[in-house]
Amino acid sequence: MQVTIAKVHENLFSGDALSLSAITTEGEVTILPKHEPFVANLGKGVVTVRTANGEEKFEVVDGVLEVSNNQATVLL
């Protein structure tokens, strides 16, 4: 699954990942590969990306998560 975490002026993360966990305004979600198309508002919390080489965590205040075509995009 391709994951992109981007701010307007910089890319925080871009690459292959096994899963992505985030806190949406409705509760916590974990996106696994081949997740159905999904859009959600993110709440304050930590976005965790698990890759083959370990975990990466990103502090998030708000943002939008979009999943489509086996691709997850987090816009901060």
Next chain:
Amino acid sequence: MALKDIKLKIKSVDRTRKVTKAMESVSAVKMRKSQLRALSGRPYAAAALSILERMSVSLESIKHPLTTVRTVKNAAVVVVTSDKGLCGVLNAAVIKEAERAIASLELPRDAISIYAFGRKGAEYFDRRGYTIEGKFENVSDDVSVADLALVANAIATAFVERRYDRVLVAYTNFRSTFEQNAVSHAVLPLSLESIAPVVSGIAPEKGKFAVVEKSKGPSFYTVEPSPESVVDRLIPRLVSILFYHALLESKASEHSARMVAMKNASDKSRDLSKSLTRTFNKARQAMITREVSEIVGGIEAMASA
């Protein structure tokens, strides 16, 4: 011209060339950096737009305050120019484009507020009696979205409060190192049709950074908590991206325009210095010839005496 004068002139032309050469190299470096920066915002803008696009069915029914079209009684124009000159027609072109956009609004002068990024635009519109609502000078090359957020929010709030019914932006679009166009378009009220070409045009048409990629999204989404709330979040982001993008494009354009202008100046001064050296050599030769003929004339006169 006396020999000494020509020599001085050559020296001064050479000195000018040193300056223009230096400015050229500096601009070249800055241009590359600002091109990179202009490009880095593109995936974000494209993603935000594509999410919005796919929810556009609901967007029409939502009536977000930033997308409401009203009859235009008051308008704001954001003009992005440079602080300094020496960059060819760049600023003149933006100002002309802004004037054209203002004229097309058909509003009295006092119904228009100007937000000026860059001293040149601020000076121009100030002299002509427009209300300068905001003036921003010395905007650094690596301006961040957070810096812009204050202005973008102020403008958006004013729009929501109906102090402006339309917000335009005039800036220079960077197409390639040798080609920059002054463009203007409406930012508010926000509409998908008006911003789609802007977002797709974020990459330059030619050159190193000209890449085009297009991803197709699915036709439906599971949206949490609701399309409205997601759109609510995306729209202010897109508005600030549009301003941010205009600023970055203008920066890239400014540096490339200056680089080209300085290159022309350097070339011209090289030509001038060459032709002056030729004049100098001619004058020197003429002087030597005159001196020799005077000496020869003197000897002749002495010999015949």
